[in-house]
Amino acid sequence: MAGPQIKFEDGASYENMMGVWSRLAGEVFLDWLDLQKGLRCVDVGCGNGAFTELLVERCAPSEVQGIDPSEGQLAFARQRHTANVATFRQGDAMALPYADNGLDLATMALVIFFVPDPAKGVAEMTRVVRSGGTVAAYAWDVLGGGFPLELLYAGVRAMGHKMPQPPSAAASRSAAMRDLWDGAGLLSIETREIVVQRTYRDFDEFWTMSMASPSLRIALSAMSQDEIAQLRARARDEMPADAAGRITTGARANAVKGRVA
Numbered sequence: 677m678a679g680p681q682i683k684f685e686d687g688a689s690y691e692n693m694m695g696v697w698s699r700l701a702g703e704v705f706l707d708w709l710d711l712q713k714g715l716r717c718v719d720v721g722c723g724n725g726a727f728t729e730l731l732v733e734r735c736a737p738s739e740v741q742g743i744d745p746s747e748g749q750l751a752f753a754r755q756r757h758t759a760n761v762a763t764f765r766q767g768d769a770m771a772l773p774y775a776d777n778g779l780d781l782a783t784m785a786l787v788i789f790f791v792p793d794p795a796k797g798v799a800e801m802t803r804v805v806r807s808g809g810t811v812a813a814y815a816w817d818v819l820g821g822g823f824p825l826e827l828l829y830a831g832v833r834a835m836g837h838k839m840p841q842p843p844s845a846a847a848s849r850s851a852a853m854r855d856l857w858d859g860a861g862l863l864s865i866e867t868r869e870i871v872v873q874r875t876y877r878d879f880d881e882f883w884t885m886s887m888a889s890p891s892l893r894i895a896l897s898a899m900s901q902d903e904i905a906q907l908r909a910r911a912r913d914e915m916p917a918d919a920a921g922r923i924t925t926g927a928r929a930n931a932v933k934g935r936v937a
Contacts, residue, residue, distance in 0.1 A: 690749065693888035695726035697824050698786055700872040701929045702730045705785070705814045708868060709933060711735045715780040718743065720769050720801060721787030725753030725762070731783070732761050741774065743767040769797040774804040781805065784813035786929075789842035794856055802860045805936045811862055812933035814870060815848040822848075822928030824874070825886050827914055831907045832895045840891045853932040862934030870929040878921045879912050 713736040719728045722742030731740060740762040744750055750764045757764070767773050769784070769791045782801035784791075791797040801811045816823045818841065823829065829839045846852055850867045857865045876882040886892060896904055915923045 690724050690888065691726065691752070692885050694786070694824070695724060697872070697874060697927060698723075698726040699730050700874060701814055701870050701927070702727045702785060703734075704870045704872065705812070705929075705931050706730065706734050708870075708931060709810065709812055711781065711810075714738045716778070717741070717781040717783065718772065718774065718779050718801070718804060719762075720772065720782060720784045720797070721790065722750075722753060722764065722785075723787075724749045725756055725764070727783070727785035728753060728762050728764075729756065732757075732759050737761060737781075739763070741765070741779070743769070743772065770800060772800045772804050776803055777806045779805050780809045782809075782811045784815075786815055788813050788815045788853070788856075789818060789844045789848045791847070792843055794844050794847040795859055798856045798860045798862075802862060802936055807936055809936045810933060811857070811860070811936060812931070813853065814929045814931035815853075816927060816929050817850075817869075818842065818845045818848050820849065820928070822930075824925065824927040825889055825892060826927075827925065828886055828892060828907065828911055829895075831910050832892075832899075835899070835903055835907065837895055837898055837903075840894050848930060850930040850932070853930055857932050857934040860934075861937055863937055865932065865934040867930065867932045870931055871926065872929075873924055873926045875922050875924045879915060879917065879923055882915070882923055882925070883908060883911070 715737045716739050717737045718741040722728045722744045728742045742764040753764045782805050788794050832839050854867050917923050
């Protein structure tokens with residue numbers, strides 16, 4: 677029997693928990709892509725628009741199509757977007773509602789491990805991008821300990837409890853990404869690692885924001901209050917604060933890009 681599904685439905689809580697992380701990694705990702713201005717883009721699995729907004733601000737595209745299965749996330753994306761460049765709609769990464777060869781760029785930010793059939797998702801991105809266009813993605817290396825909340829997740833596992841994983845967690849490994857891009861017939865494939873850090877005001881801010889993680893909430897629901905207190909104490913001990921009480925933690929993502937034949 678399948679376990680509880682990991683779903684993000686609240687755009688505001690996602691922004692606090694993951695939107696900041698998405699942009700930190702997204703800045704490095706966009707520097708690496710080195711895109712020209714005026715592109716027609718699709719942001720697959722756009723969520724609450726965190727990366728979409730970064731794409732608009734940094735790369736001045738002529739249009740961005742944002743697609744995501746969650747209407748709650750899309751509502752937040754529409755509310756935050758003021759540049760009149762992006763359009764958001766509900767849809768499936770494995771059945772993109774766009775014509776063949778009509779776009780210049782397809783991106784997938786922190787999403788590929790949630791796509792039930794990653795190969796089909798990459799094939800769809802490839803289908804809708806013109807010859808010579810770019811298909812690119814970045815994802816937390818969840819199996820390699822790169823997720824921003826890995827310290828808490830490792831603590832849960834150390835206490836004998838299971839941490840839910842995305843359905844296609846293996847797709848976040850660098851070699852797997854390269855294989856997916858190669859399987860879609862993409863050319864000039866490159867991969868890279870993205871390492872970022874985030875500083876929180878104090879441990880309490882980190883803990884509170886972490887509670888927005890669906891995976892963590894599922895895990896904690898199976899734990900006693902004493903166990904949760906132990907997890908919190910362990911995490912606090914492993915995250916030393918600076919003189920001002922701030923704590924800094926890191927994350928690691930894998931990125932891939934390729935050119936449509």
